[in-house]
Amino acid sequence: MIFNSLDFALFLPIVFTLYWLIQNYNLKLQNLLIVVASYIFYGWWDWRFLSLILFSTLVDYSIGIYLNKTSDKTKRKMMLYTSVLVNIGLLGFFKYYNFFVSNFVDSFAFFGAKIKPNTLNIILPVGISFYTFQTLSYTIDIYKNKLAPTKDFISFAAFVSFFPQLVAGPIERATNLLPQFYTKRNFDAKKSMDGFRQILWGLFKKVVIADNCARYVNLIFDNYEAYSGSTLFLGAMLFAFQIYGDFSGYSDIAIGVSRLFGFNLKQNFAFPYFSRDIAEFWRRWHISLSTWFRDYVYIPLGGSRGSRCNKIRNVFIIFIVSGFWHGANWTFIVWGALNALYFLPLLLLNRNRVNTNVVAEHSILPSFTESFKMLITFLLTTLTWVFFRSDSVASAIDYLSNICNASIFSKPLALESYLYIFILLFILIEWRGRREQYGIEKLWLNKPWPLQWAFYYMLAMLIFLYGGEAQEFIYFQF
Secondary structure, three states, rough: OOOOHHHHHHHHHHHHHHHOOOOOOHHHHHHHHHHHHHHHHHHHHHHHHHHHHEEEEEEEHHHHHHHHHHOOHHHHHHHHHHHHHHHHHHHHHHHHHHHHHHHHHHHHHHOOOOOOOOOOOOOOOOOHHHHHHHHHHHHHHHOOOOOOOOOOHHHHHHHHHHHOOOOOOOOHHHHHHHHHHOOOOOOOHHHHHHHHHHHHHHHHHHHHHHHHHHHHHHHHHHHHHHOOOOHHHHHHHHHHHHHHHHHHHHHHHHHHHHHOOOOOOOOOOOHHHHHHHHHHHHHOOOOOHHHHHHHHHHHHHOOOOOOHHHHHHHHHHHHHHHHHHHOOOEEEEEEHHHHHHHHHHHHHHHOOOOOOOOOOOOOOOOOOOOOHHHHHHHHHHHHHHHHHHOOOHHHHHHHHHOOOHHHHHHOOOOOHHHHHHHHHHHHHHHHHHOOOOOOOOOOOOOOOHHHHHHHHHHHHHEEEEEEEOOOOOOOHHH
């Protein structure tokens, strides 16, 4: 079941109504409803993989309780390693088994040895990269004594399977989300209205921006040999808007839906294309994943402390691992390595924390210097997206080399004029709301209610009239 489907349009109001009808009963009943609804939501795609979610839930719930019962360092480490092996093992098998087998075979073929591989027809369970990291952070935080384990299995099961963010994040920490299941939630009309606004904006980003861009992106990337450099450059830029509209749109919908049920999820995107350097970009892009790797991989490795060699090593590890998390393909590893190369000069020159405020914080427009920095950062990011979108490293390099010729100055492929208008409107609204949690959070709120609702109806009409061909969310494949 996906957010931009008729199934979800029927599912959400039913669950919402039942949820608030039982708010005056036992809190566990509300949490149980969330578990049941979440399992239905996930099982709608393939009910067989519900066993994986349940297994991860049981393992980490049990390990959390055991960690709290013993102070023996050896036993605690064994329990932590068990959690890591189970979660990473499941993720590794379903996501990376065939990748490692095929590369193992290719490495022997390079030396003239032929091996008959035993690859498997493995289906990647939707969301496994997200909920395994979520449960894994729970046991790590307990091991580090940052969190007390829960004895409420229903609350923990609801935390692991919470349907708004189950299949594509944000990756929530137990320290933030789990305690919210212990607290009685009362219906708040203002909070729900805010949730509906964020859902509406997320749908606009996904259906109007991302899905319309996807039509041209697929055409250009699938036939890149036939197009001019200018069209290829346009295709790369459209993919930059597609992936941002698609993934941040999902996050907006997830956060908005959560707010309908009285929960607060953390911001996952903070207007990353207004960043003035790559370090700022990564503080604003997929925040829940970036901070996960920072806290559980980068800092334990030593972070930015130690010798210059250690700093370089840690940066490459964190970005390459992040790239590999996205998929079993060398394109993602190269994508991660390129971002590491972008980031390293800032770290080594101690410039990685220069831009921590909002761009043009006290003015309407950015300065010339800020505009130039944003443009360069966007272009560098767009070029690396070519590797993210391409099927292979060779095709990505070929795509980029075809951009760099005289045809870059030719007229690019013509797009529907309305797409340019929508992208411009999108950029203007995002710029206007760059200080907020999402683009339209406070837009028109100080205007009379007829004007507010006219704006919401306009967005809704654009979604219905100009929604591109229905596409699954990009991050479902991760």
